[in-house]
Amino acid sequence: MINRNSPATIDDVARHAGVSISTVSRVLNRNVPVSEEVVAKVEEAMRALRYTPRAAARNLATSRTNTLGLLLAEIVGDFFSPLLSGIESVAAQHGYDLLISTAGRRGPQNQLPGPFHKHNADGLLIFAGSLSDDGVRDTHSLGVPMVLLHQTPPDGLPVPCVTIENKAATRAIVEHLIVSHKRRRIVFLTGEPNNEDGSWREMGYREALTHHNIPIEPALIAPGHFDRHIAQTSIEQLLRDGIEFDGVFAGDDEAAVGVYAALRNAHLKIPDDVSVVGFDDQSLARVLQPALTTVHVPIDQVGIEATRRLMQLIQNEPTEVLTLLPTTLVIRASCGCPE
Amino acid sequence: MINRNSPATIDDVARHAGVSISTVSRVLNRNVPVSEEVVAKVEEAMRALRYTPRAAARNLATSRTNTLGLLLAEIVGDFFSPLLSGIESVAAQHGYDLLISTAGRRGPQNQLPGPFHKHNADGLLIFAGSLSDDGVRDTHSLGVPMVLLHQTPPDGLPVPCVTIENKAATRAIVEHLIVSHKRRRIVFLTGEPNNEDGSWREMGYREALTHHNIPIEPALIAPGHFDRHIAQTSIEQLLRDGIEFDGVFAGDDEAAVGVYAALRNAHLKIPDDVSVVGFDDQSLARVLQPALTTVHVPIDQVGIEATRRLMQLIQNEPTEVLTLLPTTLVIRASCGCPE
DNA sequence: AGCGCTTCTGCAAGCGCTTTCATAGTTATA
DNA sequence: TATAACTATGAAAGCGCTTGCAGAAGCGCT
Numbered sequence: 098m099i100n101r102n103s104p105a106t107i108d109d110v111a112r113h114a115g116v117s118i119s120t121v122s123r124v125l126n127r128n129v130p131v132s133e134e135v136v137a138k139v140e141e142a143m144r145a146l147r148y149t150p151r152a153a154a155r156n157l158a159t160s161r162t163n164t165l166g167l168l169l170a171e172i173v174g175d176f177f178s179p180l181l182s183g184i185e186s187v188a189a190q191h192g193y194d195l196l197i198s199t200a201g202r203r204g205p206q207n208q209l210p211g212p213f214h215k216h217n218a219d220g221l222l223i224f225a226g227s228l229s230d231d232g233v234r235d236t237h238s239l240g241v242p243m244v245l246l247h248q249t250p251p252d253g254l255p256v257p258c259v260t261i262e263n264k265a266a267t268r269a270i271v272e273h274l275i276v277s278h279k280r281r282r283i284v285f286l287t288g289e290p291n292n293e294d295g296s297w298r299e300m301g302y303r304e305a306l307t308h309h310n311i312p313i314e315p316a317l318i319a320p321g322h323f324d325r326h327i328a329q330t331s332i333e334q335l336l337r338d339g340i341e342f343d344g345v346f347a348g349d350d351e352a353a354v355g356v357y358a359a360l361r362n363a364h365l366k367i368p369d370d371v372s373v374v375g376f377d378d379q380s381l382a383r384v385l386q387p388a389l390t391t392v393h394v395p396i397d398q399v400g401i402e403a404t405r406r407l408m409q410l411i412q413n414e415p416t417e418v419l420t421l422l423p424t425t426l427v428i429r430a431s432c433g434c435p436e
Numbered sequence: 437m438i439n440r441n442s443p444a445t446i447d448d449v450a451r452h453a454g455v456s457i458s459t460v461s462r463v464l465n466r467n468v469p470v471s472e473e474v475v476a477k478v479e480e481a482m483r484a485l486r487y488t489p490r491a492a493a494r495n496l497a498t499s500r501t502n503t504l505g506l507l508l509a510e511i512v513g514d515f516f517s518p519l520l521s522g523i524e525s526v527a528a529q530h531g532y533d534l535l536i537s538t539a540g541r542r543g544p545q546n547q548l549p550g551p552f553h554k555h556n557a558d559g560l561l562i563f564a565g566s567l568s569d570d571g572v573r574d575t576h577s578l579g580v581p582m583v584l585l586h587q588t589p590p591d592g593l594p595v596p597c598v599t600i601e602n603k604a605a606t607r608a609i610v611e612h613l614i615v616s617h618k619r620r621r622i623v624f625l626t627g628e629p630n631n632e633d634g635s636w637r638e639m640g641y642r643e644a645l646t647h648h649n650i651p652i653e654p655a656l657i658a659p660g661h662f663d664r665h666i667a668q669t670s671i672e673q674l675l676r677d678g679i680e681f682d683g684v685f686a687g688d689d690e691a692a693v694g695v696y697a698a699l700r701n702a703h704l705k706i707p708d709d710v711s712v713v714g715f716d717d718q719s720l721a722r723v724l725q726p727a728l729t730t731v732h733v734p735i736d737q738v739g740i741e742a743t744r745r746l747m748q749l750i751q752n753e754p755t756e757v758l759t760l761l762p763t764t765l766v767i768r769a770s771c772g773c774p775e
Numbered sequence: 776a777g778c779g780c781t782t783c784t785g786c787a788a789g790c791g792c793t794t795t796c797a798t799a800g801t802t803a804t805a
Numbered sequence: 806t807a808t809a810a811c812t813a814t815g816a817a818a819g820c821g822c823t824t825g826c827a828g829a830a831g832c833g834c835t
Contacts, residue, residue, distance in 0.1 A: 104578070106791055117815045122793060129794095132813065147578065152556040153501065154791035156492030157820045164535075172521035175514070182511035185538055195536045196503075199524055217491040239443070239486065354723055384693055386725045445821055456785045461823060468824090471783065493821035496790045781832080786825105793820085801812075 105146035114142035125150060164194045165407065166218035168210065170226035171199050174351065175379040176396055180246075183400025184222060191408050193219070205229040209236055220407045222246060225293065242410040244403050248293055249419075257410065259403040259420040263294050263376075266392045266424040267301025268308075270374050271346055273390075273426065275309050278372050278433040280344035282314070284335065286321025286328050286352050295323075295348065298376065302346055316340050321348035321355075328355030336363050343371055350375035350382050353389055353431075368433035378427050387430035394424050444485035453481035464489060503533045504746065505557035507549065509565035510538050513690065514718040515735055519585075522739025523561065530747050532558070539566040546571045559746045561585060564632065581749040583742050587632055588758075596749065598742040598759040602633050602715075605731045605763040606640030607647075609713050610685055612729075612765065614648050617711050617772040619683035621653070623674065625660025625667050625691050634662075634687065637715065641685055655679050660687035660694075667694030675702050682710055689714035689721050692728055692770075707772035717766050726769035733763050 111118040116135060123129045124139040131139075142148070156162050165188050167181070181197075188195050196218055198210045207229050209221075220242035223233065230251035236243060237256055250256040274280040285302045288295020299318075306313050317340070319331040328347060332355065335342065347353035353375035360367055367373050367387055375382060378393035402420050409416040430436040450457040455474060462468045463478040470478075481487070495501050504527050506520070520536075527534050535557055537549045546568050548560075559581035562572065569590035575582060576595055589595040613619040624641045627634020638657075645652050656679070658670035667686060674681065675698065686692035692714035699706055706712050706726055714721060717732035741759050748755040769775040 108791080118792080119794080119815060119817095120813085123814085126793080130813070135813080149556075151496070151791060153492050153495030153499075154820090155793075157490070157496050157822085158791080158793040160492075160820065162492065172517050172524060174517060177517045177520075178511050178513060181516075181536075182538075185511060185536065189537070197520075197524065197534045197536055198528070199521075217488075357723075381720050381723055384696075384720055384723060447821080457822080458785060458787095458824080459783090462784085465823080468784095469782065474784085490821060493790090494823075496792085497821080497823040499790065776835105778835080779833095781830100783828105783830080785828080788823105788825090790821105790823085793818105795818085796816090798815080799813090802810085804809075805807090 105148040107148075107150065109146055110139065110142045110148050113146060114138045162217060162219050163192060164196050164218045165404070166196045166198065166221045167224070168221060168227045169197070169199045169224045170205070175381070176377070179397040180224075180400040183397035184404045187401050187404035187408070193408075200227040205232065207232045207235070220244075220411045222403055222407060223248070226291075242407060244407045244410065246399060246403050255418060257403075257406045257416055257418055257420070259399055259406060259422070260293070261394050261399065261422045262424045263297035264301040264304070266426065267298040267346065267376070268305045269301075269426050270376075270390070270392055271302050271305035272309070273428070274344045274346075274372050274374065274432060275305065275311070278344070278368070280372055281311055282317060282342040283311075283344035283346060284332070284342045285318045285346050286331060286348040286356070287318060288348055289322050292323075298346075298348065317342060321352040323349045323351050325351050325355035325358070328352035329359045330355075332356050332359035333362070345371060345373045347373060347375045350377045350379040350389060350391055353391070354381065354385070357385060367431050372432045374432055382427070382429070385431070388436060390429045390432035390434065391427050392424050393427045395422055398422050444487040446487075446489065448485055449478065449481045449487050452485060453477045501556060501558050502531060503535050503557045504743070505535045505537065505560045506563070507560060507566045508536070508538045508563045509544070514720065515716070518736040519563075519739040522736035523743050526740050526743035526747070532747075544568040544571065546574070548575055559583075559750045561742055561746060562587070565630075581746060583745045583749065585738060585742050594757055596742075596745045596755055596757055596759070598738055598745060598761070599632070600733050600738065600761045601763045602636035603640040603643070605765065606637040606685065606715070607644040608640075608765050609715075609729070609731055610641050610644035611648070612767070613683045613685075613711050613713065613771060614644065614650070617683070617707070619711055620650055621656060621681040622683035622685060623671070623681045624657045624685050625670060625687040625695070626657065627687055628661050631662075637685075637687065656681060660691040662688045662690050664690050664694035664697070667691035668698045669694075671695050671698035672701070684710060684712045686712060686714045689716045689718040689728060689730055692730070693720065693724070696724060706770050711771045713771055721766070721768070724770070727775060729768045729771040729773065730766050731763050732766045734761055737761050 107118045107121050111121045116139060120131065120135060121139055123131050124136050167184060185195055200206050205226055205228055223243055224246045225248035233251060234254065237254055243256060245256055245258040247260045249258050271283060274283055285299060287299060303313055319335060321328040321331060345356050347356045353373055356373050360371055365371055375389050375391040378391045382389040382391045399422060402422065406416045406420065428434050446457045446460050450460045455478060459470065459474060460478055462470050463475050506523060524534055539545050544565055544567055562582055563585045564587035572590060573593065576593055582595060584595055584597040586599045588597050610622060613622055624638060626638060642652055658674060660667040660670060684695050686695045692712055695712050699710055704710055714728050714730040717730045721728040721730045738761060741761065745755045767773050
């Protein structure tokens, strides 16, 4: 075997097999008939030379990258693995690779990060909080196929968006507290200011209260930011301020952990003294004692659906602009129901 | 603005700025002096045409991809986010993008998956369970820079490996059970058969027992596979078989969740009746009641160190073959210590 | 003015592949 | 048997960028 320094190219294979490079290319792509005999020869040559085509060259020639870009705010939490695994599976199914990048702690960017500059990925998946409205507008105007996750496009731009049903589920879980457990003073822990999921959940909360003629009390609305420490601090503050409450909608499960801690430190019993509910149905919801009543979010489906939409976009097929995935109530014990 | 269908190329920029494409390239790369005046003209042109260079063309010309490949068995669990976030941060620092692929449920592969075929990434990070020993040998012989995570290379191949200290930490936590809590019949839940972390932990367990003259009882060693359901089933089986024990090393925190569930169902008190300890210090360790005594694993550091090693390899700098990251005992309440 | 330097810029040759077009070889049809 | 109609293959022109080489200025010297 001729072990040259640099890896084999299509030329080497062609020479070894005694055919032209066009033929090798055709064996590689199988888009045009090639005789059995030649295929065998070429494949043998490829094996002998340990040939693998170089992606860059194909990309340049075809002006396609077979790569999807995933842009995230940051890589954290229970959320992330199922989302990514959903995305990866669909991308792989379609023969696409996945390039990942984060906006990091700098917050939403106006510019796409380097890896995703135009034509370095065939399409983009943009997760909430990673690209500003201006950035979305800009990228869209460049004609890059993209879909937004957990974030709606600005100005009604026709950019597909995949997210989950927040409002009705929140309303349902809060009404469960009101109707089944006779709670009247229910704390609402907010998401971060610009978080759309959080805003919708707050609307659901308000609807539930209003529908049952319970006045909305600003003192019961405190920051949670989907963070256990912030949530814990908020609850401790309410307790210290002597504000009474008999229920808590934590914003999400992660925040519920903080609520549990604050309540435990104050020697308050869940659910006897206070009902607590979360949102997301993360794997820790089952682990908490008492088990957390929450809303199940099909986060892997978000990844799957978003990637499907993106594939359609790339293939110029029509696709829905808004995909709202259903969420479902998961009653466990923290609301007061028997386990 | 001339809005042609296809995006601007370096030629368009050169024409617009009245210079040659070489000059544009040099402005792009800043590797050769270019006069201020020309730089300004070119940058203006790039802005006007919304030019962004095409990665494929650069890659082809330079025969570098500026991309790192990350190969995983599957994307699951608490493990994954910090690992990836560590990797991503170092890669980004060095100007590298991250391409992700999973071996999926098919288990370790002999072949690299498509995206990573030679020269489609400048280097590879291979996580335990994603590439077989043959695959590692093969890829290494191709001269692809690579580092292994949580997996040692076969045949003492000089492939850098980054993993964590398992044995001493396991021995320490088991000895803690023996010495501080007078446990004598300690269950060991294993990892999956070929998991190296699991094997080292088992050695640490055996050492601890032997050192304290406690006979090793095969009946106390059962499968845990770092999975809460398998762990729960194993504990339930032991209980059903009437095998007595006063302590459990669960293998990892995830398995500890299953142990908690089994014990709770059997109305056994942790830590009064049985001490339970885990490994990893996942975020749920603090959430369990009682809080889980475990071993802290710096998983983000594994990602960071591995990526650093890979960068050194790519730059032909010398690098360590084995990096063993330290783990530390985290005493909480599940062993019997006061919280 | 002429010389050698140094700086900056342009020319042109690739990088490794795909793909159009033309051609040689085969088979079917009249 | 001549002709049309395919079929499998090859030649060659790109895809958009980098970079070695050479040439053109500009500079300080002699």
